[in-house]
Amino acid sequence: MEKVTIDDVSVVNNPLGVHSVRKPVSRDLGTEDFAMNYFELQPGESFSGGLHAHHDQEEVFYVQEGTATFEVGREREEHEVGAGELIRFERGEFQVGKNDSEERVVGFALGAPKSRHDFDEMESVVHCRECDAETVHDLDLTQQGAFTFACTDCGNEFTIG
Incomplete structure (x- = not known):
């Protein structure tokens, strides 16, 4: 049995600088088959x-x-999720969640069956500087804590973070 309080979990943010508070709760609980991250998102995060x-x-x-x-799918269909509500994404479903409001958003991201992401099993949709279009990119986390993106169409790579 492990027990933590959110206040005692350290902030460990995404190297892309897209949020100001992310607390990897599952790390402090020592989970192996379940991921849990606490977020506080300011407007625009x-x-x-x-x-x-x-x-x-x-x-x-x-x-x-x-x-x-939340924008869902390559078509970026928008869905609002309010206080007390949940939204689920199946494996392989493209999504991004953000705070488009003027108020703070507090929430949790929960994932299974692993406690940490396998970056070889992730894809991001970003603008390819070589293709000059929004394309799917493979993603890798470097030892320095930065993200490397590789376009699946042309192979062009770039690193952020």
Whole structure:
């Protein structure tokens, strides 16, 4: 049995700088088969760096406070999730959640069956500087804590963070 309080979990943010408070609760609890991250999003911030899919993990987001907007699929269909509501994404479903409101959003990202992302099983949709279009990119986390993106159409790579 492990027990923590949110206040005691250290802030560990995404290297893309897209949010100001992310607390990896599952790390402090020592989970192996379940991921849990606590977020506080100020206006304009997001849970992740952009539209992405996890091929090895399904995700559920619980909004405790405020209203988050999720873009779903390559078509970026928008869905609002308010306080007390949850939204689920199956493996391989592209999504991004963000705070488009003027109020703070507090919520949790929950994932299974792993406690950490396997970056080889993730894809992001970003602008390719070589193709000059929004394309799917493979994603890798470097030892320095930065993200490397590789276009699946042309192979062009770039690193952020």
